[in-house]
Amino acid sequence: MHTRRRGSSDSDKPVADDPPEWSDVDEDDIEERVVELAEQGHSPSEIGVKLRDEGVQGTPIPDVSLATGKKVTEILEANDADPEIPxxxxxxxxxxxxxxxxxxxxxxxxxxxxxxxxxxxxxxxxxxxxxxxxxxxxxxxxxxxxxxxxx
Known part of the structure; x- marks a missing residue:
């Protein structure tokens, strides 16, 4: 934005419509874990990384929005756990x-x-x-x- 450089290219996310079959965690469990991590003080991006790496009950969640139909921030807003500052x-x-x-x-x-x-x-x-x-x-x-x- 403030430089004359063109920026670096980065990879695109793979196109997927459904969560992978090996990640069959219930939506409610995912939402509970998201709220729990938010209450521990994690930001929405940190929550996504933790779900990807640690998962819920040992099962990784590669993409929260595919698994639940909502973004992490939408889940936090619905449960009144969203941060006061974006x-x-x-x-x-x-x-x-x-x-x-x-x-x-x-x-x-x-x-x-x-x-x-x-x-x-x-x-x-x-x-x-x-x-x-x-x-x-x-x-x-x-x-x-x-x-x-x-x-």
Missing amino acids: EDLRNLMERAIRLREHMNDNPGDAQNKRALQNTESKIRRLVDYYRGDKLEADFTYSYDVAVSLLE
């Missing part, structure tokens, strides 16, 4: 805090200053996108707000 916004705020702390220690680091500007720009765009829906209507981003939200 995951992508939280990750950008954590990055901005790290960059700001680095800038306080290294004020001459011009590359880091530019990275902080780009990150805060992305945060402001995401806040505009989420405002009124997942965030309060009068929410505005600042470093102090980010620090207080992430503590």
Whole structure:
């Protein structure tokens, strides 16, 4: 987004309409495990990785949306376990805090200053996108707000 590079190509997910036959876990068990992992403090992407690697009752779940018909975030919303801040916004705020702390220690680091500007720009765009829906209507981003939200 903020560079002239074309980006790197990555692989596509295999096209599948049904969950694999070897992964025959009940939908309710999957949803219970998703909520349980969310209550332990895992983000939606971490929950997907844990279900892929550990599974439910020892059976891996390669794709939650194929197995249940819902995304992980939809399951969390239905069970009132969704995070207060969307995951992508939280990750950008954590990055901005790290960059700001680095800038306080290294004020001459011009590359880091530019990275902080780009990150805060992305945060402001995401806040505009989420405002009124997942965030309060009068929410505005600042470093102090980010620090207080992430503590």
